[in-house]
Amino acid sequence: MAEAHVQIRHIPDRLQSRGSRLLKSWESLLVVVALLIFVANSLASPYFLDPWNLSDATFNFTEKAMIAFAMALVIIAGEIDLSVASIVALTSTAMGYAASQGLGTPALVAVGLAVGLACGAVNGLLVTRLGLPSIVVTIGTMSLFRGIAFIILGDQAFTEYPASFAWFGQGYVWWVFSFEFCLFLGFAVVYAVILHMTNFGRAVYAIGNNQTAALFSGVRVARVKFTLFLLTGLMSAVASICLTSRLGSTRPSIALGWELEVVTMVVLGGVSILGGSGTIGGVVLAAFIMGMVTFGFGLLNVPGIVMSIFIGLLLISVIALPILYTRLKRRMAH
Amino acid sequence: MLQDTTTSRMKPAIALEGISKSFPGVQALADVSLSLYPGSVTALVGENGAGKSTLVKILTGIYQPDGGTIRVDGVETHFAAASAAAKAGVTAIHQETVLFDELSVAENIFLGHAPRTRFGLIDWARMNADARTLLERVGASLEPSIRLRDLGIASKHLVAIARALSIDARVVIMDEPTAALSYKEIHELYELIDRLKADGKAILFISHKFDEIFRIADRYTVFRDGRMVGEGLIGETTQDDLVRMMVGRDVGQVFPKQEVAIGEPVLTVSGYRHPTEFEDINFELRRGEILGFYGLVGAGRSEFMQSLIGITRPSAGAVRLDGKVLVIRSPAEAIEAGIVYVPEERGRQGAIIGMPIFQNVTLPSLTRTSRSGFLRMAEEFRLAREYTSRLDLRAASLDQDVGTLSGGNQQKVVIAKWLATKPKVIILDEPTKGIDIGSKAAVHAFMSELAAQGLSVIMVSSEIPEIMGMSDRVIVMREGRMVGQFERAELSAEKLVRAAAGISEIAP
Numbered sequence: 001m002a003e004a005h006v007q008i009r010h011i012p013d014r015l016q017s018r019g020s021r022l023l024k025s026w027e028s029l030l031v032v033v034a035l036l037i038f039v040a041n042s043l044a045s046p047y048f049l050d051p052w053n054l055s056d057a058t059f060n061f062t063e064k065a066m067i068a069f070a071m072a073l074v075i076i077a078g079e080i081d082l083s084v085a086s087i088v089a090l091t092s093t094a095m096g097y098a099a100s101q102g103l104g105t106p107a108l109v110a111v112g113l114a115v116g117l118a119c120g121a122v123n124g125l126l127v128t129r130l131g132l133p134s135i136v137v138t139i140g141t142m143s144l145f146r147g148i149a150f151i152i153l154g155d156q157a158f159t160e161y162p163a164s165f166a167w168f169g170q171g172y173v174w175w176v177f178s179f180e181f182c183l184f185l186g187f188a189v190v191y192a193v194i195l196h197m198t199n200f201g202r203a204v205y206a207i208g209n210n211q212t213a214a215l216f217s218g219v220r221v222a223r224v225k226f227t228l229f230l231l232t233g234l235m236s237a238v239a240s241i242c243l244t245s246r247l248g249s250t251r252p253s254i255a256l257g258w259e260l261e262v263v264t265m266v267v268l269g270g271v272s273i274l275g276g277s278g279t280i281g282g283v284v285l286a287a288f289i290m291g292m293v294t295f296g297f298g299l300l301n302v303p304g305i306v307m308s309i310f311i312g313l314l315l316i317s318v319i320a321l322p323i324l325y326t327r328l329k330r331r332m333a334h
Numbered sequence: 335m336l337q338d339t340t341t342s343r344m345k346p347a348i349a350l351e352g353i354s355k356s357f358p359g360v361q362a363l364a365d366v367s368l369s370l371y372p373g374s375v376t377a378l379v380g381e382n383g384a385g386k387s388t389l390v391k392i393l394t395g396i397y398q399p400d401g402g403t404i405r406v407d408g409v410e411t412h413f414a415a416a417s418a419a420a421k422a423g424v425t426a427i428h429q430e431t432v433l434f435d436e437l438s439v440a441e442n443i444f445l446g447h448a449p450r451t452r453f454g455l456i457d458w459a460r461m462n463a464d465a466r467t468l469l470e471r472v473g474a475s476l477e478p479s480i481r482l483r484d485l486g487i488a489s490k491h492l493v494a495i496a497r498a499l500s501i502d503a504r505v506v507i508m509d510e511p512t513a514a515l516s517y518k519e520i521h522e523l524y525e526l527i528d529r530l531k532a533d534g535k536a537i538l539f540i541s542h543k544f545d546e547i548f549r550i551a552d553r554y555t556v557f558r559d560g561r562m563v564g565e566g567l568i569g570e571t572t573q574d575d576l577v578r579m580m581v582g583r584d585v586g587q588v589f590p591k592q593e594v595a596i597g598e599p600v601l602t603v604s605g606y607r608h609p610t611e612f613e614d615i616n617f618e619l620r621r622g623e624i625l626g627f628y629g630l631v632g633a634g635r636s637e638f639m640q641s642l643i644g645i646t647r648p649s650a651g652a653v654r655l656d657g658k659v660l661v662i663r664s665p666a667e668a669i670e671a672g673i674v675y676v677p678e679e680r681g682r683q684g685a686i687i688g689m690p691i692f693q694n695v696t697l698p699s700l701t702r703t704s705r706s707g708f709l710r711m712a713e714e715f716r717l718a719r720e721y722t723s724r725l726d727l728r729a730a731s732l733d734q735d736v737g738t739l740s741g742g743n744q745q746k747v748v749i750a751k752w753l754a755t756k757p758k759v760i761i762l763d764e765p766t767k768g769i770d771i772g773s774k775a776a777v778h779a780f781m782s783e784l785a786a787q788g789l790s791v792i793m794v795s796s797e798i799p800e801i802m803g804m805s806d807r808v809i810v811m812r813e814g815r816m817v818g819q820f821e822r823a824e825l826s827a828e829k830l831v832r833a834a835a836g837i838s839e840i841a842p
Contacts, residue, residue, distance in 0.1 A: 011731060213686045
């Protein structure tokens, strides 16, 4: 490249090659963990390696992971959206009501997406216009959105969905690859591009690392944050369409507690809960890991309560681990 | 040497002798001596950066000096920590009082040395009663059990002073205690200081306001560039003498100011006002000009500059850039229009710690380095390299976290970031605050070069040498208003200090 003697002081672009950086990343650790769990699962149960079983296993995480992609952006920007599971419930209720009024599949999808976007807009306006902390706003809307679903449904359920609506949650694109799984992969690519390859993604990182300096640098902070809450609303609606279609019914308790699993997935994926760092690749790997663990437990007939203990422990340890990991890395650097 | 009969016979309550303290790249204090006498108020005066706050931190045990001795009542002492200074009876009351808003008045007064019951629990009854007595002594009729957050700043000061009395402080340091007080409160504070004097406390009074110093102090000590340049009795000096001692030095030689032909007006600000921060700001900025904004901390300069780029909204006023009226509602719009602001608080408003150098530099210019919203890394590295090399950045790689750089190099990245937007007007707010001398020189040289290339520069600075060395013209602000305007030829440190401090009579 440039001759060293020509310039007085040349600062290189990068010191570490991308390869060596990737090798030392959280994501490569996740790859190892995923492989270990895969091996452990296949040793623990003879049914695990069956392609159709594996395909079924993906349903454990695809819907949550789609929400997790948008959640990752929100958390990287230093905010959080805890109302996602309630948006799933409200969206599903709205679609169920629309279906009971005789609307067809395309209209149901439109209703679902519109309700999701509206919920996201409520969160976004409260956070950006009133300047309220998102954790407070979304704890509030978490109760609000599900509360509305409860009022509409009571102890009833909507089950009258058109036959063609079932395809979103039960259809297969090719062989064992479900529509949901393909949608999950598609969104993984879309979100990876948004976060890592666009100006918008760069603004998300800048806001998460230093919101004030980002504002001073001409980042339209409020606009970006509002968009992020729209995205979690939208992705919750997409997840709701898939989930409702897969279950074929809507109860107000649908997707109860998902916000916890979504946040766990994001944090396990290496996104800092304090904002400012993380990748979509990490979230994809975390989704696979959580899905495989849940499925493995299911094959081994582990009771549900143990499963939720495991999710709780996982959340605590993935928040603690990155901190220990950076400390270790800092110590190794010296 | 001292003529004064009261203090010369008296032993100082605390005496600093030959104190030195340096930080990487900065000699904050060099061979400084200071004695504080019981029952006497000593005023400490000096420009920003003269070493006053370093001295306070040494007196209160927060910093340990590199050399020199501290004597308390003639006995050589070593303040290993803040608690040691407190034990020796030294206490400080700061501009922003360091008290606890969520605790009661009595708890604040007795924090760390509360009276205990036989069982080792806090004796609330006695604590509240003692607090009431102390508050009465400072002339405050406050209920000891109310929470501190419910009090005004003046009352908080009184609580801080009551706390000082509770630990039986003999040396009370007041660091700009009147900065946030109203006229009436200031007079109450004067009375209190008189009472403390009568009690035999030794008081160090730090202030920029000369009327205050002449009203309250018995003695003075002047610091300049970390050295003690004068001391004596207030009765034997004048405001002129003090100003001369504060600023007396050669300026202009070390500053690489280039002679630039000043062109047509670029930015015109008229009738700018804000409900609380500033009013009646009118000026013109010309092509190739460096316009200095001088004033004391809190004069409203930063607030005004931030309203120019849309961080805060002015309540009235107009801005014209190249003759066209501009309405700027956000920094993004300001950058688009060609006005950029390099903020004072580098760590909070300037650098994005946690992101690499090149991403810091390109953040406001992404629309230029990207194509239809998609990043182009190669373009980003090219832009970052172009501007950081012009500022002589020292870094291992452009992919390095900006947080790992020294303060001076961070500032270079921050300036590079705003220059890369190719502005017409650049506002630099305290551009060399807290950075080492080498980086300072690089920033000054670059600023001069920019003006020579036809950029218009506004430089907010509280450092007289910098203002005098770099500006073509200087506007002085005090309490949100423009109170003086000087061409380079007529600049003098005394004029600036007088205008900024509001000293009325101007010496011929």
